[in-house]
Amino acid sequence: LKFSRILGFAIILGAFTLPAKSQEHAHLIFIVHPNNPIKDLTEQEISDFYFKKARFWKDGSKIRFFDQSPNSAAHRTFMQRILKKTAREIDLFWISEKNYNGQGAPVAAPSDEMVISSVASLPGSIGYISSTDEDLSGVKKVFVKGLE
Amino acid sequence: VSFVQSSSIVRRFRLLTVFLGIFLILEFVGILISSQTYLSGLKKLNRVNTFVNLAASSIVNLNSATDAIENNHSKTMYEAAETELNTALNTVIEMHPASPKVFGLFVDAQKSAKELDLKAKEVFLLSENPKKNALAISKDLLILKQYELDINESLRGAQIELSKIANQLFTELYSNRLNPVLVAFGLAILFFIIALRIGLNTSKRLGESLNYILHATDEVARGNLNFKVPVLDHDEIGRLSVAFSEMVKNLEASARNERIAGDRISRLQDITAEFSRALNPETVGNAVVLHGVAELGASGGYVATISANRETLELLSASGYSEEMFEKRRSASLSARMPSTISASTQISFFCENIQEVASLFEHPSDPSQMPQALASVPLLLEGKSIGSLTFTFNHGKIFSPEERDFVIALADLASQALQRAQLYDDAQKAIQVREEFLSIASHELKTPITSLKMQLQLAQMQTKPEQNLAPTPQKLARVFAVSINQVNRLTSLVDDLLDVSRFEAGKLSFDFAEFNLASSLKEVLERFESALAVAKCPIEILRMDEVSIVADNFRIEQVIVNLLSNAMKYGAGKPIQITLTQKEATVELAFRDQGIGIPLDKQAVIFGRFERASNTQNIGGLGLGLYIAKQIVEAHHGEIKVESQPESGSTFTLVLPLKPSPKTV
Numbered sequence: 084l085k086f087s088r089i090l091g092f093a094i095i096l097g098a099f100t101l102p103a104k105s106q107e108h109a110h111l112i113f114i115v116h117p118n119n120p121i122k123d124l125t126e127q128e129i130s131d132f133y134f135k136k137a138r139f140w141k142d143g144s145k146i147r148f149f150d151q152s153p154n155s156a157a158h159r160t161f162m163q164r165i166l167k168k169t170a171r172e173i174d175l176f177w178i179s180e181k182n183y184n185g186q187g188a189p190v191a192a193p194s195d196e197m198v199i200s201s202v203a204s205l206p207g208s209i210g211y212i213s214s215t216d217e218d219l220s221g222v223k224k225v226f227v228k229g230l231e
Numbered sequence: 232v233s234f235v236q237s238s239s240i241v242r243r244f245r246l247l248t249v250f251l252g253i254f255l256i257l258e259f260v261g262i263l264i265s266s267q268t269y270l271s272g273l274k275k276l277n278r279v280n281t282f283v284n285l286a287a288s289s290i291v292n293l294n295s296a297t298d299a300i301e302n303n304h305s306k307t308m309y310e311a312a313e314t315e316l317n318t319a320l321n322t323v324i325e326m327h328p329a330s331p332k333v334f335g336l337f338v339d340a341q342k343s344a345k346e347l348d349l350k351a352k353e354v355f356l357l358s359e360n361p362k363k364n365a366l367a368i369s370k371d372l373l374i375l376k377q378y379e380l381d382i383n384e385s386l387r388g389a390q391i392e393l394s395k396i397a398n399q400l401f402t403e404l405y406s407n408r409l410n411p412v413l414v415a416f417g418l419a420i421l422f423f424i425i426a427l428r429i430g431l432n433t434s435k436r437l438g439e440s441l442n443y444i445l446h447a448t449d450e451v452a453r454g455n456l457n458f459k460v461p462v463l464d465h466d467e468i469g470r471l472s473v474a475f476s477e478m479v480k481n482l483e484a485s486a487r488n489e490r491i492a493g494d495r496i497s498r499l500q501d502i503t504a505e506f507s508r509a510l511n512p513e514t515v516g517n518a519v520v521l522h523g524v525a526e527l528g529a530s531g532g533y534v535a536t537i538s539a540n541r542e543t544l545e546l547l548s549a550s551g552y553s554e555e556m557f558e559k560r561r562s563a564s565l566s567a568r569m570p571s572t573i574s575a576s577t578q579i580s581f582f583c584e585n586i587q588e589v590a591s592l593f594e595h596p597s598d599p600s601q602m603p604q605a606l607a608s609v610p611l612l613l614e615g616k617s618i619g620s621l622t623f624t625f626n627h628g629k630i631f632s633p634e635e636r637d638f639v640i641a642l643a644d645l646a647s648q649a650l651q652r653a654q655l656y657d658d659a660q661k662a663i664q665v666r667e668e669f670l671s672i673a674s675h676e677l678k679t680p681i682t683s684l685k686m687q688l689q690l691a692q693m694q695t696k697p698e699q700n701l702a703p704t705p706q707k708l709a710r711v712f713a714v715s716i717n718q719v720n721r722l723t724s725l726v727d728d729l730l731d732v733s734r735f736e737a738g739k740l741s742f743d744f745a746e747f748n749l750a751s752s753l754k755e756v757l758e759r760f761e762s763a764l765a766v767a768k769c770p771i772e773i774l775r776m777d778e779v780s781i782v783a784d785n786f787r788i789e790q791v792i793v794n795l796l797s798n799a800m801k802y803g804a805g806k807p808i809q810i811t812l813t814q815k816e817a818t819v820e821l822a823f824r825d826q827g828i829g830i831p832l833d834k835q836a837v838i839f840g841r842f843e844r845a846s847n848t849q850n851i852g853g854l855g856l857g858l859y860i861a862k863q864i865v866e867a868h869h870g871e872i873k874v875e876s877q878p879e880s881g882s883t884f885t886l887v888l889p890l891k892p893s894p895k896t897v
Contacts, residue, residue, distance in 0.1 A: 145381070147381075149377075183391065185383070185387025185389075185391050186384050186387075186388070187380055190373060190376045190380055192373055193369075197369065197370065197373060201370060201373045204374060205377060
């Protein structure tokens with residue numbers, strides 16, 4: 084309950100700071116394994132996938148989230164626009180999760196390219212990239228409302 | 232009160248023993264069940280801990296496996312770790328944890344471990360040519376990490392879940408750790424309370440019962456026989472209490488009976504003493520009535536005796552009645568319907584306890600207020616013959632106890648004997664009087680001829696003087712002799728009569744039975760008495776003279792005739808005497824009727840007794856033995872002699888003799 088308040092507070096805080104930062108990183112593209120029938124997602128759904136509040140797709144397969152390394156621009160953008168949390172908040176969240184539920188933070192890929200190749204090879208996986216130049220032939224792009 | 236065979240004390244102890252047995256079994260079962268429960272909890276906890284350990288070791292092996300891939304690039308190490316991991320996971324799944332969540336987590340982990348294994352093998356294959364496959368390896372490692380994360384998450388989740396379960400189990404076990412002790416302790420307390428209660432109850436009741444008996448014993452020892460011992464239980468002591476009460480009751484009853492009997496005996500003794508002092512029937516009657524009334528608490532009582540002629544019941548003495556009642560009861564016909572006459576005539580004792588029973592004894596029970604409410608009327612019996620009755624009346628209903636009935640009957644018995652004694656005493660007094668009278672008469676009768684004889688002899692003696700040669704004249708002497716002989720004859724006759732009497736008394740008189748003509752005997756006697764009859768101026772009138780022969784003692788029958796004739800002459804001098812001799816079927820009747828002074832009614836019954844004379848007239852001589860002798864003679868002949876008389880108009884003596892005496896008595 085306490086955590087949800089903090090989360091709520093953070094979301095409100097994020098909403099105020101969002102317009103200024105979104106100007107800086109305009110691009111955030113979400114990709115899934117090509118066999119995945121999903122076409123669009125909401126920001127909340129993606130946040131839930133990341134925080135492992137939702138763990139399975141509708142067809143029952145496991146959701147495997149590919150993060151990017153915390154120093155990357157993509158991760159920062161993702162944090163600001165989707166998670167709407169600071170890095171510290173996220174760290175604390177995962178420490179607590181590990182202790183109480185045994186869940187750890189998603190695996191972080193070193194680059195957009197690695198995200199794409201991993202998502203393409205692992206069914207049920209989802210990831211994000213910041214570059215629009217990458218070849219998306221092996222994956223499937225999903226639309227996120229209010230992100231374009 | 233009935234008692235069961237086994238006592239309550241024994242039953243209580245038996246119950247206690249059974250109770251102890253049940254308790255031991257319960258205690259054992261209780262401890263067994265609770266310790267079993269505890270043990271199974273421990274086993275469960277152990278199992279959970281095994282799972283926790285397996286999960287932990289799986290995580291360690293997973294880490295070494297990934298470490299072997301990523302950092303050491305050692306396939307051998309990886310395989311060793313991977314085998315360990317798989318073994319641990321398989322073990323857990325085989326053991327099948329009870330919680331479905333935990334089971335699902337382990338299954339997930341196993342599934343991911345297989346994917347990881349495939350990926351790892353791919354990585355090792357690529358690693359044979361690292362430079363060429365650097366990109367592919369890094370890609371695979373990324374995916375491998377993803378798998379590792381999955382396994383890690385599953386195992387850690389399971390670990391956390393199992394820890395929760397273990398914690399819960401431990402808390403449960405810890406909080407229940409005292410259960411077996413509590414069960415044992417609780418049962419023990421329960422048993423202790425019940426056993427204590429039974430024991431206390433038993434001992435209290437026993438003590439109480441015993442105390443009551445002890446107390447009762449003290450009371451009885453002090454003489455209080457009314458103390459009752461309560462019966463608390465139907466056990467030995469209860470039995471003792473009942474027996475004790477019964478004993479005291481009997482003791483009391485016998486003491487009471489003894490007291491009553493003692494009272495009664497002392498009263499009877501008093502009565503006996505009083506009776507022995509009582510010299511006449513009235514005194515006896517008064518004593519009986521007074522003591523009886525006092526003893527029975529009666530309102531009144533009376534003694535009545537049957538008269539000599541056995542026709543009336545005469546009141547002897549009474550107490551507690553009005554003058555009017557007394558007069559009414561003074562004399563009653565024996566055939567009247569009254570309690571006293573009924574009991575006297577029927578010789579039955581009546582004890583009427585209420586007015587209905589009383590009324591049945593009266594002829595006209597019209598006025599109940601005149602009747603007593605209860606009464607006791609018993610006959611006075613003497614040698615099986617009723618001599619009267621003793622009656623007590625009550626003006627309230629009365630229940631006669633057996634002792635009271637016995638007392639009344641005993642009192643009547645004593646009264647009859649005392650009355651007889653008093654009567655005998657009275658009779659003896661009278662007899663003495665009669666004898667004294669006889670002696671004076673006899674001495675007078677004997678003295679008269681002796682004086683006369685003596686005078687004649689002295690006269691002759693005086694006239695005889697031998698020295699002067701003087702003597703009375705022959706004429707004078709003849710007169711002296713005639714008078715003397717006459718006087719001697721008179722003496723002889725008197726002495727003969729006395730001799731006859733004493734012979735009768737001794738039963739030594741003998742009879743010579745022979746057949747003779749009664750008519751000629753009578754005529755002979757009349758001839759002999761011719762001169763005497765002439766002197767007495769009694770002409771004989773023979774009204775009937777049957778010629779009849781009888782078998783009898785001629786001399787004695789003549790004696791009877793002489794007696795009767797001389798009596799008639801003596802008491803009817805100057806009047807004619809009528810004689811009748813009549814023959815009946817088997818008897819003969821000889822009657823002498825004079826017209827003399829007659830015999831009073833009350834003397835008619837006694838004139839045939841010894842020394843009895845109807846008249847005490849001094850101018851008529853005689854010992855009073857004639858009729859007594861006549862009666863004895865006639866009765867010896869099985870005949871009878873009777874008298875009919877009216878005072879101042881003469882008497883008729885009738886002699887009835889059988890023609891032949893019965894052969895038996897001859």
